[in-house]
Amino acid sequence: MRRTPALIVGGGPAGLTTALLLARAGAPHLLIERHAETGDALCGGFLSWRTLAMLERLGVRPSALNRDHIRRVSLHSGGRRAIAALPRPALAVSRWRLDTILAEHARTAGAAIETGVTARRHEQGAIHLADGATLTADTLFLASGKHDLRGLARPAEARGDDPVLGLRVRLGPAPALDRMVGGTIELHLFDRGYAGIAAQEDGTVNLCMAVHRSRLEDAGSPAALLTQLGNESPQLGERLAFLAGGTTIDAVANVPYGWRETAGTPGLFRLGDQAAVIPSLAGEGIGIALESGARAAAAYCRGGRDAAIRYQTGFADATRRPIGVAGMIWHGSEKPALAAALTVVARLAPSLVGLAARLTRVKHSPLDVALAGRES
Ligand SMILES: Cc1cc2nc3c(=O)[nH]c(=O)nc-3n(C[C@H](O)[C@H](O)[C@H](O)COP(=O)(O)OP(=O)(O)OC[C@H]3O[C@@H](n4cnc5c(N)ncnc54)[C@H](O)[C@@H]3O)c2cc1C
Numbered sequence: 397m398r399r400t401p402a403l404i405v406g407g408g409p410a411g412l413t414t415a416l417l418l419a420r421a422g423a424p425h426l427l428i429e430r431h432a433e434t435g436d437a438l439c440g441g442f443l444s445w446r447t448l449a450m451l452e453r454l455g456v457r458p459s460a461l462n463r464d465h466i467r468r469v470s471l472h473s474g475g476r477r478a479i480a481a482l483p484r485p486a487l488a489v490s491r492w493r494l495d496t497i498l499a500e501h502a503r504t505a506g507a508a509i510e511t512g513v514t515a516r517r518h519e520q521g522a523i524h525l526a527d528g529a530t531l532t533a534d535t536l537f538l539a540s541g542k543h544d545l546r547g548l549a550r551p552a553e554a555r556g557d558d559p560v561l562g563l564r565v566r567l568g569p570a571p572a573l574d575r576m577v578g579g580t581i582e583l584h585l586f587d588r589g590y591a592g593i594a595a596q597e598d599g600t601v602n603l604c605m606a607v608h609r610s611r612l613e614d615a616g617s618p619a620a621l622l623t624q625l626g627n628e629s630p631q632l633g634e635r636l637a638f639l640a641g642g643t644t645i646d647a648v649a650n651v652p653y654g655w656r657e658t659a660g661t662p663g664l665f666r667l668g669d670q671a672a673v674i675p676s677l678a679g680e681g682i683g684i685a686l687e688s689g690a691r692a693a694a695a696y697c698r699g700g701r702d703a704a705i706r707y708q709t710g711f712a713d714a715t716r717r718p719i720g721v722a723g724m725i726w727h728g729s730e731k732p733a734l735a736a737a738l739t740v741v742a743r744l745a746p747s748l749v750g751l752a753a754r755l756t757r758v759k760h761s762p763l764d765v766a767l768a769g770r771e772s
Pocket of ligand 1: 405406407408409410411428429430431437438439440441442443513514515516539540541542543545561562563592604605606648651667668669670676679680681682683685
């Protein structure tokens with residue numbers, strides 16, 4: 397049995413941020429990540445101006461992610477389209493690129509990261525690994541993201557009666573597609589779901605959607621759903637025409653939009669999607685992951701394992717408004733009549749779109765203050 401003072405399970409944006417900051421603070425820790433090589437997690441990859449500022453504070457330059465900015469958001473619903481300016485420039489990046497750069501930064505700072513190590517379950521204070529070994533820790537940072545760890549799973553009710561799935565395909569690259577999508581984050585709203593479309597750093601276009609299971613079942617399969625959506629919406633159909641034949645459709649099940657850990661447990665810091673899950677059309681999940689990782693590291697350096705409950709309840713407060721506002725927009729946008737009304741309102745008053753974009757951001761604490769140990 398191995399022992400570490402602080403064990404981080406999961407090497408996505410949340411876990412890597414904590415590892416990076418614990419390393420900088422000289423706090424002994426170990427991060428385990430189940431994938432041996434950095435993969436390209438299913439994600440829209442949209443990073444808001446606030447998330448980019450947070451990444452800069454962590455030492456990651458936006459230009460290292462994608463040199464092309466996103467300055468507009470366009471809403472599409474039932475043949476209508478509304479375009480609005482974002483409050484500040486944003487960008488989209490593949491998760492492979494983002495996670496690779498964050499891991500490099502963490503390792504350079506001295507973070508202890510072991511890849512290809514899978515936590516199977518949490519039982520009686522210990523983490524049991526897939527290879528049969530056991531790890532114990534005084535403090536656990538749970539950063540397994542979209543995947544629950546047996547023994548510490550988020551409540552099944554959080555998924556709702558008609559759970560949400562994430563699907564992702566890549567389009568292009570093609571100059572004609574770039575002319576359509578470049579510089580814009582597109583949100584295509586449809587019955588029981590939405591698709592977000594944005595160009596990433598390698599010129600390909602990421603189409604990532606969240607859809608209720610009932611809609612997918614009505615269509616029959618992910619491929620049939622794409623065909624159906626392309627037929628329903630000419631604008632989406634134009635973009636889907638750039639889908640290469642035989643492209644794989646990635647999927648993730650049971651995304652518990654709206655869930656937040658509001659109580660907390662001594663010695664357990666839940667980070668990222670294990671702390672709070674914002675509806676993904678807000679494009680703020682990575683911002684939340686980074687902020688939770690930074691706040692948890694600061695709280696731990698200040699108060700050790702006993703700081704976990706205060707951190708968790710404070711983070712639940714910090715995410716209440718962005719998740720509440722994003723939830724209202726998400727629930728409206730998945731009903732065709734309301735989605736059409738939203739698009740008309742956005743066309744008449746584009747400044748409201750900018751306001752919604754602002755209200756769905758989490759507030760980031762200045763890193764130096766957080767590491768100095770003061771609450772923001
Ligand atoms: C359809 C969809 C679109 C989205 N689009 C956007 C967007 O455009 N912008 C945005 O900001 N957010 C978006 N999000 C949300 C964003 O992807 C998440 O909020 C973010 O990835 C959370 O980061 P994390 O570090 O908590 O978890 P993750 O990114 O899920 O990382 C968790 C890590 O833990 C590892 N892991 C899991 N289980 C174990 C285990 N048992 N043992 C060891 N390692 C383990 C995984 O391999 C992974 O590397 C989207 C989400 C969905 C579903």
